[in-house]
Amino acid sequence: MTLLLIAIATMGLLFVLTALFGAPYVPSLRKEVKLAFIELYPIRPTDVVVDLGAGDGKVLIEAARLGAHCYGVELNPLLALIAKLRLGSAGRVTVANMWSYQLPGDVTLVYAFSVSRDTVKLQRYMQREADRLKKSITLMTFGAGIPDKKPLAHRKAHALYTFIPLQAD
Numbered sequence: 316m317t318l319l320l321i322a323i324a325t326m327g328l329l330f331v332l333t334a335l336f337g338a339p340y341v342p343s344l345r346k347e348v349k350l351a352f353i354e355l356y357p358i359r360p361t362d363v364v365v366d367l368g369a370g371d372g373k374v375l376i377e378a379a380r381l382g383a384h385c386y387g388v389e390l391n392p393l394l395a396l397i398a399k400l401r402l403g404s405a406g407r408v409t410v411a412n413m414w415s416y417q418l419p420g421d422v423t424l425v426y427a428f429s430v431s432r433d434t435v436k437l438q439r440y441m442q443r444e445a446d447r448l449k450k451s452i453t454l455m456t457f458g459a460g461i462p463d464k465k466p467l468a469h470r471k472a473h474a475l476y477t478f479i480p481l482q483a484d
């Protein structure tokens with residue numbers, strides 16, 4: 316009975332947070348993420364993975380299992396807390412708006428659950444960050460792809476892109 320009440324309260328809180336922050340929560344499919352991190356972009360312990368809109372940390376947990384260091388950015392503080400607790404010392408989760416988040420300098424892979432409404436914004440964000448960091452950054456999308464860019468590869472709903480810095484000194 317207590318568990319049921321906690322579950323109902325959690326669902327209610329998530330609903331209220333979603334209404335307040337306008338940030339719906341739909342996770343990537345765990346099995347597909349696992350396979351994408353093996354077959355599409357094989358994650359190594361030297362990788363630094365950032366999940367834009369990290370949710371409850373599901374994607375980052377899979378990256379951490381393969382030895383990667385992880386960063387998440389999440390608008391919803393409750394989900395960010397869950398992700399933080401799940402990740403432990405394998406990474407860091409920041410409560411922030413991802414569009415103003417600066418990728419860490421050692422990032423190797425950015426993951427985004429991508430919706431068609433935001434693909435142009437995501438493309439601009441990735442290019443801006445590649446230019447700022449002056450290095451190529453790989454993006455893995457789940458869902459909608461980047462409209463003007465040919466993926467390097469794809470596996471089911473996951474696609475892989477690379478963003479090369481355009482601005483020279």
Ligand SMILES: C[S@@+](CC[C@H](N)C(=O)[O-])C[C@H]1O[C@@H](n2cnc3c(N)ncnc32)[C@H](O)[C@@H]1O
Nearest residue numbers: 338341342343368369370389390391412413428
């Ligand atoms: C579809 S879920 C994806 C969760 C996880 N990345 C996955 O693939 O399973 C999208 C997440 O992005 C968060 N989100 C939406 N807009 C955001 C923004 N502007 N900044 C940070 N997080 C955002 C939502 O709160 C939600 O948890």
